[in-house]
Amino acid sequence: MKNKLHSYLFWILLIFLAVGTVYPVIGVAALICMIAPVLMSPYKGRYWCGNFCPRGSFYDIVISKISPNKSIPVFFRSTGFRLFMIIFIMAVFAVQMYAAWGNLSAMGEVFVRIILLTTIFGIVLGRIYHQRAWCSFCPMGTLASWISAKAKPLPLKVKNSCVNCNLCMNACPMQLSPYHAKGSIEGFTHGDCLKCGRCAAKCPKQAINF
Numbered sequence: 616m617k618n619k620l621h622s623y624l625f626w627i628l629l630i631f632l633a634v635g636t637v638y639p640v641i642g643v644a645a646l647i648c649m650i651a652p653v654l655m656s657p658y659k660g661r662y663w664c665g666n667f668c669p670r671g672s673f674y675d676i677v678i679s680k681i682s683p684n685k686s687i688p689v690f691f692r693s694t695g696f697r698l699f700m701i702i703f704i705m706a707v708f709a710v711q712m713y714a715a716w717g718n719l720s721a722m723g724e725v726f727v728r729i730i731l732l733t734t735i736f737g738i739v740l741g742r743i744y745h746q747r748a749w750c751s752f753c754p755m756g757t758l759a760s761w762i763s764a765k766a767k768p769l770p771l772k773v774k775n776s777c778v779n780c781n782l783c784m785n786a787c788p789m790q791l792s793p794y795h796a797k798g799s800i801e802g803f804t805h806g807d808c809l810k811c812g813r814c815a816a817k818c819p820k821q822a823i824n825f
Contacts, residue, residue, distance in 0.1 A: 621666055621811075625673035628734070635727035642723030645730055652759040660763035664756050665788070665809025670734060671750060675788060678741040685744045687790055691751040692807075701754040704729070747788045751807070764806030769825050771796065771803035771814070777822040783814035793823055 635642050648670070652663040664671050690696055708729055715721035737749030750756050777797040784792045789807050793814045796803035815823040 621672050622676055623672070624667065624669045625676050626669075628669035628673050628730075631669070632727065632731055632734070635723070635730075639724035639727050640720045642726030642730075643719070645726040649755050652755045653762065656759035656762040656768075657766045658768050660766075660768050660806070660808055660810055661756060661759045662769070662810040664750060664753075664759065665811035670730075670737070671747070671788075671809075673734070674737060674741055674746040674749070678738055678746040682741045682746040683744070684746075687745050687748050687751050691748060697752045697757040700752050701757060704733070704754045745790065747790075750789065750809075756807075760806035762806075763808075764804070767801075767804040769810055770801060771808065772824055773797045773799070773803055774820075774822040776820045777818075778820060780819065782817045782819065783823060786813040786817040788813065797822075 631641065631644065648668060652661065652668070655663045708725065711725045711728070712722060715725050733749070733753075740748035771793050773793055773796045775798045777794050779794050779797070781792075781794065783794055784790065787793070788811065789809055791803075791805050791808060793803045793808075810825070812825075815821075815825075
């Protein structure tokens with residue numbers, strides 16, 4: 616049910632952008648996708664990003680078809696770059712929101728514009744590297760990742776029956792390697808794990824589970 620829902624969520628993004636260009640006031644609804652990932656992260660990590668994010672669904676279902684599926688540059692995952700993106704995006708957002716404050720339609724337009732531009736940027740990166748390249752440094756995803764890394768919710772357990780076939784890594788939309796936690800008590804607790812379950816579904820030995 617969860618994976619089936621994820622397959623259709625991208626329509627929310629497309630409808631949001633289409634309607635938002637005509638009735639920008641609906642742009643304030645984007646607050647849900649900005650706040651929810653962070654609020655959920657102490658309890659379920661980046662579960663929102665992997666299961667409920669409309670843009671994540673768009674990248675997984677649509678952009679994956681035209682992506683070369685190359686390795687996501689390590690630089691994108693670096694703390695410095697991710698911090699820069701948080702500050703840059705939030706600063707741009709704050710300046711525009713300050714100018715639009717008090718006008719609900721203008722405030723909604725700020726949300727629509729930022730969602731549109733960052734989505735286009737993500738599409739370009741997806742076409743060059745990997746469909747989830749944007750997600751490796753998405754400001755909201757980064758905050759959720761950092762909180763998750765501290766809280767360590769919903770760890771993936773990797774049994775000793777794992778044969779290091781790398782299928783879990785190939786299935787992971789974030790190009791993580793769950794098999795590295797084989798047999799460990801703590802399990803796989805990487806902050807960027809989207810809790811999407813694709814690694815468990817691909818494991819031929821059923822060695823991975825939450």
